[in-house]
Amino acid sequence: MYGSIGKLGIASRELCTSQAIAFAIPDQSKIDTRYLYHFLLSQRSQLEYKGRGGTQKNISQGDLKKWPVPLPLLDEQRRIAAILDKADAIRQKRHQAIAHLDTLARASFLDMFATVQDTAVVEDLAAAGSRPIRTGPFGSQLLHEEFTPEGVPVLGIDNVVENKFMWKKERYISESKFQQLEKYEVFPGDVLITIMGTTGRCAVVPAGIPRSINTKHICAITPDREKILPEFLQAALLHHPGTRRFLKDNTRGAIMAGLNMGIIKKTPLPVASMSGQRTFVKRAKKIDTIKAQLLNGPETDLFESLQSRAFRGEL
Secondary structure, eight states: OBSSTTOOOOOSSOOOOOTTOOOOOOOTTTOOHHHHHHHHHHTHHHHHHHOBOSSSOBOOHHHHHTOOOOOOOHHHHHHHHHHHHHHHHHHHHHHHHHHHHHHHHHHHHHHHHTTOOOEEEHHHHBOSSSOSEEEOOOGGGSOGGGOBSSSEEEEOGGGTTTSSOOOOSOOEEOHHHHHHTGGGEEOTTOEEEEOBSSTTOEEEOOTTOOSEEEOTTEEEEOBOTTTOOHHHHHHHHHHOHHHHHHHHHTOBOSSSOBOOHHHHHTOEEEOOOHHHHHHHHHHHHHHHHHHHHHHTSHHHHHHHHHHHHHTTTOO
16 A cells, blocks of 8 residues: 555465555455455555655555446356456466566676676766766756656666666656756766665667656766667676675665765776676677567556456446
8 A cells, every 4th residue: 555556465374464555355256366466466556546745655444445346147257357367377487587586687687797707887887078987967957847748858866777778757848948057967978876765777878769867866877888788787787796796885865875976986897808798798689679569568568358248347
């Protein structure tokens, strides 16, 4: 109910929950447990939309208690649940394959660079210029009411948190506001790393991105591509043992974990030849291609289609 609204599970043993989690004991004479699970799973986006609060969205038990649930006959509920279970199993196998590919990418990097002894810090591998390493605008530099329905995109944690650049929540500023904040512009090939909350997640900014800036929760690094490739920099920040240990040891904050630009500048990275970096990047791109094929496969569309039809009485 709090933070990650709508995540679900079926308890396999007796347990206790915190106040952030609601539980229900289904009346088996009225509703099948697996049917209820799949119905609530289909409602997650609506539950998230219902969320209230600033920093962490939440819903109440009252919201859940009043949530309407379609109730066909029990035999029909079990039939629907069985179909969705099978479709979900196919989808989960695909997710497992994607997870294995993530492991393969990490293993490939470690196999090539884990034992490299020579290191250099991020600021020595950044491009020349006045602000090759930069966080976004702070405090009164950018107020919430200055966001606009369209204009210049503002990139946040949600664009980076999956360790791949993704368009998520839409935030914009006007062209005139961008002129004031131009020094925070993000460029294709920059590496973005999260420095607040979920720290240490990072992504490479793709080619063709529109003119954008980043928020204060992200540090943008423009690498010197004669010294380090963006994809190698990202992989080192994510996978190199010494780099990860440094970031973990220097993450601070009692309420919310955080890094700062000074820490990012001094983060050690393995020094590798350009030929070695190119070999790794070539391997990583092959893995990404296979992942993209899996992510764009028909299994999720099939499951979501069946899910939607099931609770409209069309399955």
